[in-house]
Amino acid sequence: MLLITGATGNVGTELIAHLAARDIPVRAMTRNPAKASFPSTVEVVAGDFDQPDSLTAALDGIEKVFVLPPGYGPEGPVQERALAAAARQAGVSHLVKLSTSGVTFNATDPISTGHRLGEQVIQDSGLAWTILRPGTFMVYLYGYAPTIATDKTMYVTEGDPVSAMIHPRDIAAVAAHVLTTPGHDGHIYTLTGGQAYSPQQQADIIGQILGQPIKLIERAPAETQAEFDRLGWSGPRLEALLELKRQSAAWDWQVFDTVEKLTGTAPLTLHDWVRENIHIFR
Numbered sequence: 204m205l206l207i208t209g210a211t212g213n214v215g216t217e218l219i220a221h222l223a224a225r226d227i228p229v230r231a232m233t234r235n236p237a238k239a240s241f242p243s244t245v246e247v248v249a250g251d252f253d254q255p256d257s258l259t260a261a262l263d264g265i266e267k268v269f270v271l272p273p274g275y276g277p278e279g280p281v282q283e284r285a286l287a288a289a290a291r292q293a294g295v296s297h298l299v300k301l302s303t304s305g306v307t308f309n310a311t312d313p314i315s316t317g318h319r320l321g322e323q324v325i326q327d328s329g330l331a332w333t334i335l336r337p338g339t340f341m342v343y344l345y346g347y348a349p350t351i352a353t354d355k356t357m358y359v360t361e362g363d364p365v366s367a368m369i370h371p372r373d374i375a376a377v378a379a380h381v382l383t384t385p386g387h388d389g390h391i392y393t394l395t396g397g398q399a400y401s402p403q404q405q406a407d408i409i410g411q412i413l414g415q416p417i418k419l420i421e422r423a424p425a426e427t428q429a430e431f432d433r434l435g436w437s438g439p440r441l442e443a444l445l446e447l448k449r450q451s452a453a454w455d456w457q458v459f460d461t462v463e464k465l466t467g468t469a470p471l472t473l474h475d476w477v478r479e480n481i482h483i484f485r
Contacts, residue, residue, distance in 0.1 A: 204228040204264055205382055208250070208286070209271025211239055213342050214301060217375035218269060219245055227383060232261045252282035255289060262293035267382050270300040270325060274317075274440065283321040287328035297331040297388070299381050301374070304338040305447055307393045308454040313443035315450075333387045335378060337394040339455055341368045341476040344405065348483040351409060356418045359402045360427045360445075364452035367395035368405075370471040373462045380465050392461050397470045399456040405473065412477045413484055424449075 205222065209215040210231035222229045223242040232250035233239045239247055250261035252272045262268070268290055272282035283300070290298060302322055305315030318336075325332045347357045374394055381387045400408070403419050410417035422430075427445075431437055462470040477484075 204230055204246075204266060206230045206232055206261060206265040206268045208232045208252070208269060209273065209301070210241070210247075212271065213340060213371040214374045214378070215269070215271060216241075217372045218378050221372075221375050221379045222382075225379075225383075227379075230261070230265065252285060255285040258286060258289040259293070262289055262295060265290075265293060265295055267297040267299065268295055269378055269382060270298050272321065283324040287324055287330070291329060295330060297333070297382075298325050298328060299333045299335065299378060299387075300325045301378070302334050302336045303447075304336045304393050304395070304454070305451065307336050307391075308451075310447060310450045312446040312450055313439070314447045331388040333381050333389070334391040335374065335381070335394060336391065337369050337374045338396075339364075339366045339368045339451070340374075341370050341396070341473060343368070344409070344477075344480075345483060351413075351417055351484045355410075355415055356420055357402070357406045357409070358420050358422055358427075358430070360424055360448075361421050362424075362449065362452055363402050363421075364448065364455040365399050365401045366405075366451075366455045367397075367399040367458045368473060368476075369394055369396040369462075370476050373466075373470045376466045376468070377462055392465070393459050394461050395457065395459045395470075396472070397458060397460075397463070398472065399458060400473055408473050409477055409484055412474065412481055 207215055207219055210233050219229055219231055219241055223244050230246040230248055231241050232248055234251045236247045236249050248261045250257045302318040303315055306319045322334050350356050350358055377394060406417040406419045
């Protein structure tokens with residue numbers, strides 16, 4: 204049986220749906236099972252990276268684990284340490300960690316640094332391991348939805364990167380492949396979509412599918428920060444995300460063919476994601 208942590212997140216939900224559709228025995232770990240909604244064949248268990256005692260039951264009878272902690276604090280990858288220790292005790296054979304492409308490109312932002320340290324914990328666990336390093340998720344566009352919906356304007360920050368954005372379903376497809384086929388031990392896979400899009404191209408695609416032109420306005424970083432402050436979105440996690448985005452301009456445009464090589468299917472396009480989520484822009 205497979206254990207999927209981060210089960211209610213963007214990748215976790217897609218991964219569980221993918222595995223369940225193939226009748227692969229899967230257990231979803233979440234801090235609040237009562238609020239989770241999964242296919243009826245999926246076993247749901249309460250578990251929390253920050254409560255190591257809860258991991259024992261979650262890992263009972265598990266062969267492989269998809270490792271996705273909720274985030275990193277100032278002490279570093281304590282969550283991976285707890286999981287790795289519990290996995291060894293439970294007799295787990297393989298850990299598949301979701302990381303970030305920032306590690307591939309030696310980024311120094313807090314998110315990439317946390318994942319880099321987390322990767323090391325997994326690699327030092329004594330268990331077989333595989334690392335997945337996706338780039339920018341297409342769901343990042345959710346952040347632009349409110350102003351697109353209200354005044355058909357997309358506000359971006361000066362220097363926002365050209366991005367080979369990836370659909371979470373493609374990350375899930377790769378994760379499912381790695382979890383269910385041999386030959387991935389000790390491998391690190393960097394994942395992107397099949398095409399890089401500039402902010403203007405992103406706005407144009409949304410406008411094309413929405414049927415209304417979207418105006419793109421660039422703001423200085425200070426203006427962006429002031430707007431986040433006004434909305435109450437400030438804090439270390441947001442600052443870390445903005446720093447990752449700033450650094451990623453140096454590499455986020457690079458396209459890797461990993462998704463197609465591993466799954467045999469070309470990655471989904473930004474057009475695909477926008478069509479599926481067009482309601483958020485209306």
